């Protein structure tokens with residue numbers, strides 16, 4: 215498994231009702247770093263920090279947290295640890311999006327956190343769907359048998 219931190223690009227509001235993308239590096243669910251912000255490139259780091267887009271990221275509102283979760287779904291397995299934490303987010307829409315994202319990625323290491331989430335009334339349906347999605351992945355059985363062969367549990371094909 216890659217130790218590289220996942221990065222996502224999300225659209226954020228800025229001056230005069232304009233939106234633009236920023237790139238975030240997700241250290242963990244509580245700790246994001248802006249790695250690319252066009253306002254900082256344009257205005258310099260100090261002024262960039264004062265721009266509305268930077269303030270929006272610092273605020274970490276539920277809409278942004280949900281957008282980050284949805285972008286993490288495209289990242290794949292490297293996003294699974296952050297998504298596990300997002301399953302405990304205070305916003306149920308964020309938790310729901312984290313269920314969908316985990317199901318979409320289909321990484322089996324998300325299963326314990328999704329089982330936990332399936333006891334959460336707000337998102338239990340989404341969590342169960344995600345668990346079914348992970349279980350139904352066509353490559354799941356193949357990957358399990360490959361792993362068993364590597365470990366000598368099964369004979370080589």
Ligand SMILES: [Zn+2]
Pocket residue numbers: 227228229234252253265266267268
């Ligand atoms: Zn901006």
